[in-house]
Amino acid sequence: MAQQLDQANDIDGATLVEIFRRSMRVYKTDERFRQMLMSGKLRLVYYPVRGQEVLSASMMSALNIDDYLVTTYRGVHDQVAKGIPLKDLWAEFTGKVTGTCKGKGGPMHITDPDTGVMVTTGIVGAGLPIANGLALASQQSGDGRVTVVSFGDGATNIGAFHEALNLASLWKLPVIFLCQNNRYAEHTAYSVGTSAKRIIDRAPGYSMEAVRVDGNNPIEMYNAAKAAVDRARAGEGPTLIEAMTYRMLGHTFGADFSYVPKELQEEAKANDPIPAFHQLLLDRGVAAEEIAAIEAAIDAELDAAVEHALASEYPGLEELRIDVLKEEIRA
Amino acid sequence: MAQQLDQANDIDGATLVEIFRRSMRVYKTDERFRQMLMSGKLRLVYYPVRGQEVLSASMMSALNIDDYLVTTYRGVHDQVAKGIPLKDLWAEFTGKVTGTCKGKGGPMHITDPDTGVMVTTGIVGAGLPIANGLALASQQSGDGRVTVVSFGDGATNIGAFHEALNLASLWKLPVIFLCQNNRYAEHTAYSVGTSAKRIIDRAPGYSMEAVRVDGNNPIEMYNAAKAAVDRARAGEGPTLIEAMTYRMLGHTFGADFSYVPKELQEEAKANDPIPAFHQLLLDRGVAAEEIAAIEAAIDAELDAAVEHALASEYPGLEELRIDVLKEEIRA
């Protein structure tokens, strides 16, 4: 992949390193979650993001910290790549009061406005109309923010997708529809649920700008992301990005995925974006020490985050009556 | 319109006369409703179909009586063109027990399985997923029926449209999506609500066969309808027909439609499909007497229907407890 770089579309070294840093922050977070689940130190429903790290990292690197993100249950890569503090994330995943949402939302409902993570939804497709609303707020206030909403290939078949793309186009909203096409929706292969040959074939029905890229290629992905962000920021309206990727593990941690053809798995392993990215950096002359230092910093942050989460308290039971409405509910 | 007939696509005289007969049956029914509303002899929320008569008549003439139809609140043209007995229709519109639905459904909910009128819905877009189910039943049973579902241009922006087209394409259902593009959704002009330049631009997103025709031209419309019916019946799957037409009156009877540009109204009047069709028949050598006889027969049917409806009884109050569930509800 890195071999056939189009010079015109190349990106600078610092950006590439930043994307790598974010990719590894995702990769290691995801890995640690799975390790702890495997060892029984953690018990939760977890949606792995193995294979989709570079995609998120590239997209989020094209955003500012105060740009808005809406993501899904499978959102750890997006959240971490957007810059959410790992200790707050881990504390939320473990249901602690120190978490992003005081433990009340949990993994499927991460919100962290400080890093622009506005909504994480467990309802397929539901994030898209909400992203329009965030983008509308920016359009109206002129705050210059861009909103990115992540969703899967399967989500493109639900009504909310359709309604949201239509509205975004009509109102020229500064929103980017990031379809992470990982070829499966739960256990259902792309073509069983999706009648479009490519997701971007739906864009003309909304007169919408659309692009299909290899989401696992940081340069291709970043450039597409950057172009979409620039368009949105310039008031030129929304873009649909179909980022091709692959979900290397089952739908949820521990779930059977024997329904996936062996060859597909083999091929995906051979094209694992993480080692490829590593190699790309080396090819571009980034020193192995620099890479190691990046990884070490992440490891340290992660160790601290896990420790913090495990050491934190659960929320007090009065929290059941707080944040339901603005006024506390009477006991 | 009739002037530039493409010989290859022409249709036989008998079919043309049949389409005319159905058009006039719609035209006169609609006209009578409006007359009676105007004179205060009738009080109900009525959705005029003036201008869309030929479209329905052409579509329904391509169907068998036992083919299924799903339509909307603006459905009188479809129902009448499909062949529903006028006396049953009128009795339902007036809330009488002799109506298609014993007066319990009313104008927005006409059902008459004998003529294939399976569902009339008041919820925009809701008919499309249901039509899939009817078509699925036919696919599964092999009964050879085709299902047509009518809806407006505005309906193409709601989620149900999207979900239904995707499913129909994936399952190759014998269903025809008939979009009656009358350029307005209530008071909202096409381009204010619809981001697609043409509705058919949405079809590639479902890998679906699609065609855009002048719905007011009986030959063009019938040929498109026939082709879609043949495809469906042959098991080749669904078709989206975008039939261009115009809603010559307000959204509901008596509603203000000052929001419609004068020129558009003028143009539409000049292109009124009913006089044009009349002229077409004369041009094709149909005798004025034959036309007059057709109209007289419809007038007679209509007079009888109105008389029957007005003379019929309202349902007894026990009907409130009947048809709620299969078993009668206890008083």
Next chain:
Amino acid sequence: MSTTDKISFAQAINQALDEAMGADPKVMVFGEDIADEQGGGVFKATKGLSGKYGTGRVRTTPIAEQAIMGAAVGAAIAGYRPVAEIMFMNFLTVCMDQLVNHAAKLRFMSGGKTWVPLTVRCTTGAGVGFGGQHSDMLEAWFAHVPGMKVVSASNPAEAKGLLLSAIEDDDPTLFIEDIMMYSQQGEAPAPGFKVPLGKARVRREGSDVSVITYGRPVRLMDEMAERLAGEGINVEVIDLRTIAPFDEETVLNSVAKTGRAVIVHEAIKSFGTGAEISSRIHEELFSDLKAPVQRIGSKYSPVPFSPPLEQAFLYSEDEVTTAIKRIMG
């Protein structure tokens, strides 16, 4: 303000929106056909607003209720105060997810980091002849959803006052309008007049029985109380105004005094809001009650089209007076 000024319910809504938009630039309005280019709304509730505040803040939408509600939710968490018009209450069924799974839950699920100061307006009600899909009273569904409020007014002035409060409120509120009442005239309120959420109004004091209701039946109950007074029965009429969470204090104080209660609503009786109110009264005032709490609602049936059936479907004054007389012994 001269108290002889009259306004219609539709005008009251329009005035509330106008005042709210004038007072707070963060108030936006979305809905089908609502801008002036589209005639200012099917019920003219938004007429003139886009002209005055621009089509940036008053937006006609496609027919896409999920898109409307989602845009409202997103704008709300980003600091706006959207008012979303979902034309008919039954159309909430195509966007329940946005309202119930998102608007009502985001404050809690985010641990208070985001909240949704959203007002959803919709109309409904039997009696117009719309039949089964445009007439349902579904307030009980939303009352059962923690994190949101449900409001319904019984007259133009309070409609305005409640809508202003709903828009100012920092939680999502469903504001239910009655299609039969749009043209109803009532006293015009003073500018800025507000009705607090969560507070019922005792419309008439009485010592024999408390009639608890909201929305359209209120006026009928006022009239009925007047008639029954002539027969020596003193009815206390309570307009809940906020259906959920409802004003338990006012309700319980009243029934503690009268010892009898009848709850009246247009929604069908089974599993309706009256069940909760009745249960609360029984739970709290069991030994004070002189008779079981009665509920009058519409019949267990979809809303029928045929006029005599539609009338028979609806609750009636007769049923209420019969119930009152029965429990008066």
Next chain:
Amino acid sequence: MSTTDKISFAQAINQALDEAMGADPKVMVFGEDIADEQGGGVFKATKGLSGKYGTGRVRTTPIAEQAIMGAAVGAAIAGYRPVAEIMFMNFLTVCMDQLVNHAAKLRFMSGGKTWVPLTVRCTTGAGVGFGGQHSDMLEAWFAHVPGMKVVSASNPAEAKGLLLSAIEDDDPTLFIEDIMMYSQQGEAPAPGFKVPLGKARVRREGSDVSVITYGRPVRLMDEMAERLAGEGINVEVIDLRTIAPFDEETVLNSVAKTGRAVIVHEAIKSFGTGAEISSRIHEELFSDLKAPVQRIGSKYSPVPFSPPLEQAFLYSEDEVTTAIKRIMG
């Protein structure tokens, strides 16, 4: 059948679907991931069915609940008996229109010319740690909709028996499964065993108090009754099985005997199904009651993620015994 045979709840569902499909070629199953190529369903409830009956009758759908429900409604009025799987109850919020405005109303609105023999299966329940959007108990909404039935089983055998009846029933039925119960083992029923809709089951007779419940809490109430028997309190436990329309006769007979009632459900208490049941009991048995009917439900809050909060959110045995002891005086 040997009574020592055990099956899980998930197996019971699977068997019911298998038997129904075997008995009636008009039974079809739709849902996400349900065919064997997709692993036979996320909870394996449909495993093996597509292999046995073909992918024409057992169809994996896109993620498009309106399409699923609509296809089921259409097929139903054309003579099929579809079973639609809506994976989680909260996802009903994206297809309420099809179920509520169409499935439940078409029989009435067509004057009986069409009807919708549809079964909708879904799962839900707090306790797994899914948080706010996958755990709600929304049965009260559907109970409030004339024209449909709502069912929930408390053990594998009855789950099978109820599901078979729901599929055979000519009206739309919502069949609610509890995610915490899928692996629960229970006695295997004889082939073809059915439980009629609309009939509650008295699980244990008692003279002091009637505990009325359904679904997951039933087992806990059985155990509690056993424990309280040790303390000399005789609890009658009633499993409604059909939540709407519920078996008033069985409930009222029981409370007429005991004079006391406690209703227990997982849904939040406010405006929940318990309110209707409580109201009905008060209305019918006011003078027989020794104490006001009590309701125990979950707290007024979205379902929280954090495990201690999730537990505190849920109804508890403690709350039930406290209520019982309170009304026993």
